[in-house]
Amino acid sequence: MSHFLCYGKNGSRATRILNLRYNLLYGELPDCWMNLQSLSVLDLDNNNFSGVLPVSMGTLTFLESLHLRKNSLSGAVPLSLTNCTKLQVLDFGENQLVGNLSTWIGNSFSDMVILNLHSNNFHGLFPAELCHLVNLQILDLSSNNLSGTIPSCISNISALVTINFTGISNRIVCSDVESEDFVEDTSVVVKGRILEYHTTLNLVRLVDLSHNSFSGQIPEKVTNLGALQTLNLSHNSYTGTIPENIGHMRSIETLDLSANYLFGEIPESMSNLTTLSSLNLSNNKLIGKIPSSTQLQSFEASSFISNELCRPPLQNCTMIVPNPEYENRNGNEHEVDCSRDSCKHIQNECDCGRDSVRARVYVKRKRRERRATLKEQIWNSTEGIDDNNRKQDSGAEGSSPKAVSDNVGSNNSKQPRGTPGGSIPVAERITDTQQKIRSMLEEMEVVNTGDAELAFGDWLGVSKESSNKELREEAEKKGKKKEIE
Structure with a gap:
């Protein structure tokens, strides 16, 4: 590969597509990409390249699609990459890259549609610069070491707010490449399975921030992402309540908020999510009743376990009224006097008909x-x-x-x-x-x-x-x- 790039004939300099995916190529990437300045698509997915990203990649100013997924690349992303202002697809998933995203994301990639950085070692805060990527349709930052909160400006990503399928192409096609020459694709995790989209890629709207160290409350502005189909915030340290207006996300199909520290009740508005086909709220600190809807009651109990919730698909809420004068001789914290006549002992502390959790x-x-x-x-x-x-x-x-x-x-x-x-x-x-x-x-x-x-x-x-x-x-x-x- 080094010989082709660094010592190739003049004809190779006019190459627009270099697709070497799914091979057994290994070694370090050569640092002479300036010889392929006409390149629009570079796809080296699923090889065994190692070492750092060459600085000369920043000379590929016509590059629209860069795929380096599933290699063994390490080190930081070179700042020279910000010169590639035409990038629409950037897939660095499943490598060992490090560094702070804010140092190179910048405001350079205004045409970015897919940003897939999952399963690396990036650290630092959620880059507010991502809010300027108004055309972004897929954002996958899962399985890194990112921290901080989700900025409210995420609702500025207009491609995730509204969508008009009229006249839209199913595929993402680079402007300088014929559609039959190269089919754009990416792999993401949806409903716990790795899915690869290509022919319908342009119809997908996804945000995956799972398996990081994000904290704080989930901003209410997230519910403005009305075009979003998949939202995965699981395995972080989010606190607070589920946003009250989550029912406004009418396009959502997959919602995973599991393994956080969310508390309070499930908002009633969630019963409005009629397109929801996968839900996971398990392993939080949620309490109270699961809102009634055909959609929510159709999920397995595993979607709600390790909380203090009741109503199907979990057990029904037991209507009890505890009597503080009742002596529990067995030391069982769940044993209470269920007599409705004991309501008079409760006064304002617990009205008749409250659920068993309270x-x-x-x-x-x-x-x-x-x-x-x-x-x-x-x-x-x-x-x-x-x-x-x-x-x-x-x-x-x-x-x-x-x-x-x-x-x-x-x-x-x-x-x-x-x-x-x-x-x-x-x-x-x-x-x-x-x-x-x-x-x-x-x-x-x-x-x-x-x-x-x-x-x-x-x-x-x-x-x-x-x-x-x-x-x-x-x-x-x-x-x-x-x-x-």
């Missing part, structure tokens, strides 16, 4: 309050126990040095438990205190409840910390006693 939230809050009260009772009860134990210790601590010295050399070095000369060891004392608390809980008839166990655990955690301190102090005293002996 009911459980209310019950959990009441249990936390009850647990805090119970823990306080335990603490108050243990003060008396600990005071008695400390009084037993005070006899030993109050013994005079003479009394200690009188014991030196005595055959009976071990003193009876509880006597002034021999206090109860701290570890045994703590265990004894725990047993007394257990007895107290049994008398209160709450020892089997989850609340009591958790309250006891709270006390025990602090007691262990306190006992460790006392054990250290006791060890120091023993050390001093050995020195006297």
Whole structure:
């Protein structure tokens, strides 16, 4: 290939299409592309080229289509590429390219229709410069290391806002190339499958930002993309709620917002998405009822799992009214009093007929309050126990040095438990205190409840910390006693 490019005959300089896709070519790309300045299409997809992109590619000022997908190219994209202002298709997918997109995207590619950079190592923020690419129909930045938020100016991409299929060609054809000489194509992931579009490529409208580190809220302006057919924002760190006007995206066929941190309810407007054929909202923090529509209820339960949602295709919403005075003896957070008569206990906290999700939230809050009260009772009860134990210790601590010295050399070095000369060891004392608390809980008839166990655990955690301190102090005293002996 190097010989052809760098030492070819003059006839090769007039070449308009160089299509070497699906071969077994390897090695680095030669840096003498200035010899092919008439080139309109360069397709090197699915080979094994390595190394960096040559700077001389920037001399291809007539280039309209550049395909380097599925190679082993690395390094940053050269800034010289911004000289290729006629580019309509740029496909660098499935390589190991790095760098910040903003450094070379710029405002140079006003005719760009397809930008496919998926599965590389690009980093940095979502480039606001992309908002100037008003003709962009396919934007695939998936599986990179991009971060930040989606700029609201994304709604400036007019090709994703409106579409008029009247008189439109199914294919994307370069202006200097006959349609029968080269069929433009690209591969994207739709509905979890890799699809390759070619004869209908010009009808596709897609944005895929999945598998990155984008965060923040999904801007409401995204819902202005009325021509968009596929939107994939999955496996990021988006927060906030699903945009309220998402139902305005009347052309959407595939919507994937899974594996984020979205919360709140699913907007009712989503029931207006009559063209929707694939939906995934799983693994978020959504709550409430799934809006009623023939479209939404037709999806599998997997589209909604790992949320707090109800209504088909998940289980029906259980209409319950929790009674805060109901004592749950099994420690089951989902067990509540479902009697409608208990509504009078709720007042403004939870009206009759609310779904089970909100009911459980209310019950959990009441249990936390009850647990805090119970823990306080335990603490108050243990003060008396600990005071008695400390009084037993005070006899030993109050013994005079003479009394200690009188014991030196005595055959009976071990003193009876509880006597002034021999206090109860701290570890045994703590265990004894725990047993007394257990007895107290049994008398209160709450020892089997989850609340009591958790309250006891709270006390025990602090007691262990306190006992460790006392054990250290006791060890120091023993050390001093050995020195006297």
